[in-house]
Amino acid sequence: MDLDPQNAFSAIQTAIRQASALIVTYSFSVLGAILLLLFGFAVAGLVERWVYAGLGQVGGFDLTLRRFFSKIARYVVLGLVVVMVLGQFGIQTASVIAAIGAVGLAIGLALQGTLQNIAAGIMLLALRPLRIGEYVEVGTIAGTVEEIGLFATRLRAADGVYVLAPNSTLWTQPVKNFTRNGVRRNDITILIPNTGNIDEVQKSLLGLAERDGRVKKEPAPAAFVAELGDSTAALTLRYWTSVNDFHSAKTDLNKSVRVTLNVGT
Known part of the structure; x- marks a missing residue:
């Protein structure tokens, strides 16, 4: 079958025009996405610092909790920015949010024990039944508190043994604090x-x-x-x-x- 040069030339011109239109369209989308990401990272950093400084004005608010909540605020802003960037390319943001929610639910179920420790860590840091330097006894766990983290608490037993206790264990049992009352x-x-x-x-x-x-x-x-x-x-x-x-x-x-x-x- 002979190829008509005129038809071939027209097809090439049409392809070039379509490619040019796509390049122009997506160039603006890519440029807008880049600008949005840069703006989003700047705003996320500002929000993180504002939350950290604001919580610092609350008397007795634990430093670990300040860092935790300020990081959460940062990641929430970045998550919103990512959804907005995907919207620049015509992706349905509702579907993306639903997918993120499903993934988050699956991760939450898989890390149920870890999330319990985080929740318990937040409660320990907020209500302060034990503080660094205090000698406590919780069930079979006893020692001087050296560090309270979001996942676990580090203690030093009376005989110098290193003890790392999950926060959920410390939160769900009565705490005997031998130091608190002085x-x-x-x-x-x-x-x-x-x-x-x-x-x-x-x-x-x-x-x-x-x-x-x-x-x-x-x-x-x-x-x-x-x-x-x-x-x-x-x-x-x-x-x-x-x-x-x-x-x-x-x-x-x-x-x-x-x-x-x-x-x-």
Whole structure:
């Protein structure tokens, strides 16, 4: 079949015109998309800084939460920018948003445990049942808090062991915070024969506590009969100290009671 030169030339001209129209059309779309991306990144950075600075004005707002929410604000703005850029090329943004939502739901189901830790981390940072430097006990987990992250909390156990606890574990169980109130109470209980002089022993116990500078004057130390047995009586010395003095005062007073009264504690 012979090719008509005139028809071939017309077809080439038509193709060139269509290609030129497409290039012009998409050139403007690409240029607009680039400008929109640049503008979007600038706005996202500004929003991130505004949110970070604004949350900093809220008294006691945790630094980790400030960073987290400012990053979330940044990514929300960038997500909107991406949807707008896709709209520049004629893509249905409603379909894109629906697809993003479906992907987000799938990721959320797959990372359910991780999201629980993030939610628990936010609650721990917002409500502050534990803070860095405090000694806490949560179930079988105990130690001094060294870092509270969005996923897990790092602690140092009393024997120096490194402990990394998921935030969801810390949030769903009662927290015993030994540091928060600043003071702690201790009881030293001794056994004496029923034939012993209870009044003299009580005076001796109170004297030991009152002479120790680490023992608080308020609440005042007390010595009392805690329990009576067939042949012995249990006497308890109760006193309060600061958190920092608790262990040293406990060991020293245990020793003083043992040496002074020559009894078992």
